[in-house]
Amino acid sequence: MIEISNLVKKYGDHMAVDHLSLTVEPGKIYGLLGPNGAGKSTTMNIVTGYIGADGGTVKINGYDIFAQPEEAKKCIGYLPEIPPLYVDMTVYEYLKFVAELKKLDRKKRKEMIADAMDMTGITEVKNRLIKNLSKGYRQRVGFAQALLGYPEIIILDEPTVGLDPKQIIEIRELIKKLGENHTVILSSHILSEISAVYGLYFYVYNLKNGYPYISYDLKGIGFIMMIAVPILTMRSLSDEKKTKTDQLMLTSPVSVGRIVAGKYLAMAAVYTIDIALFALSPLVLSIYGKVALSEAYVALFGY
Incomplete structure (x- = not known):
């Protein structure tokens, strides 16, 4: 130590x-x-x-x-x-x-x-x-x-x-x-x-x-946001097919196309949030780390 x-x-x-x-x-x-x-x-x-x-x-x-x-x-x-x-x-x-x-x-x-x-x-x-x-x-x-x-x-x-x-x-x-x-x-x-x-x-x-x-834990956050969430989402879709619960969509008043599109939009939203958090992280560093915002961007992105 x-x-x-x-x-x-x-x-x-x-x-x-x-x-x-x-x-x-x-x-x-x-x-x-x-x-x-x-x-x-x-x-x-x-x-x-x-x-x-x-x-x-x-x-x-x-x-x-x-x-x-x-x-x-x-x-x-x-x-x-x-x-x-x-x-x-x-x-x-x-x-x-x-x-x-x-x-x-x-x-x-x-x-x-x-x-x-x-x-x-x-x-x-x-x-x-x-x-x-x-x-x-x-x-x-x-x-x-x-x-x-x-x-x-x-x-x-x-x-x-x-x-x-x-x-x-x-x-x-x-x-x-x-x-x-x-x-x-x-x-x-x-x-x-x-x-x-x-x-x-x-x-x-x-x-x-x-x-x-x-x-x-930067790698931990990156793993959860960029890998784990999409994998879990795809696994959920796979489980629906195995249990045939996806067939319930056929009786839904909403079209199948809209339901599938909604799921993919949800995944896109997860990535958007992840990118936004990463882009805003220098601002967090400048507030809690007591360092200039420009220095925080240089530290994170290298320029």
């Missing part, structure tokens, strides 16, 4: 993070969404102990990242936006070097390195120089170093930036796989990235003001 309370970070007169408070529960995939300059990377750097804060507290599984850094960092695997790779090393040499830096048990290092390479799909390139790998494979090596030591929490700063479409799909699948056994936190400024990668729970934050835009 990560507990952040009244976190503050300033760069001169610029307030990068303004009294941010949030709690990350274990066993879920979280998305940190916000425009460039909102403070996502700064927050992640503070949480992982890379930089200090001007105020507030950060606790990782009960350990204060400022007062008990070694204990807290053992719980975290971190992949910055630019992976910290030594490109003149082979993949295995680099992971062995990282294992030494993390002070992992010598007797278990080989096993941990093998597990990390297997999970990230880089075993076949373990003897290749990192500088000769594609960007997608370099990103995988970055994932592997974050996994060494079996940390409970994996923090990824914009992990798909600069990748081609095929590599993005591969990294998304890897993230989903990591989410099965770890608490994963990712940052992005694109909502489509979040909806494509994250599970049912995610959070959207305006880190400059420290207020959440909103916290809700």
Whole structure:
């Protein structure tokens, strides 16, 4: 679990993070969404102990990242936006070097390195120089170093930036796989990235003001509105045919054509309501999330 309370970070007169408070529960995939300059990377750097804060507290599984850094960092695997790779090393040499830096048990290092390479799909390139790998494979090596030591929490700063479409799909699948056994936190400024990668729970934050835009189950709402309702409606029509209750329409004073048309109009109404709710959601974000309406539209639609 990560507990952040009244976190503050300033760069001169610029307030990068303004009294941010949030709690990350274990066993879920979280998305940190916000425009460039909102403070996502700064927050992640503070949480992982890379930089200090001007105020507030950060606790990782009960350990204060400022007062008990070694204990807290053992719980975290971190992949910055630019992976910290030594490109003149082979993949295995680099992971062995990282294992030494993390002070992992010598007797278990080989096993941990093998597990990390297997999970990230880089075993076949373990003897290749990192500088000769594609960007997608370099990103995988970055994932592997974050996994060494079996940390409970994996923090990824914009992990798909600069990748081609095929590599993005591969990294998304890897993230989903990591989410099965770890608490994963990712940052992005694109909502489509979040909806494509994250599970049912995610959070959207305006880190400059420290207020959440909103916290809700977007995929759950989308599933119910866009899939479940039409399926249930069609199932109802199918049940009518099986029980032959549809024959009752023949005795109705209303024509069969109008009854069928009414049912399809009802389905169309459901889709219309769904689209209207989605289109109006930025307005809700601006009211309850205390963020400008234009920023809310950018956060949701990417423009």
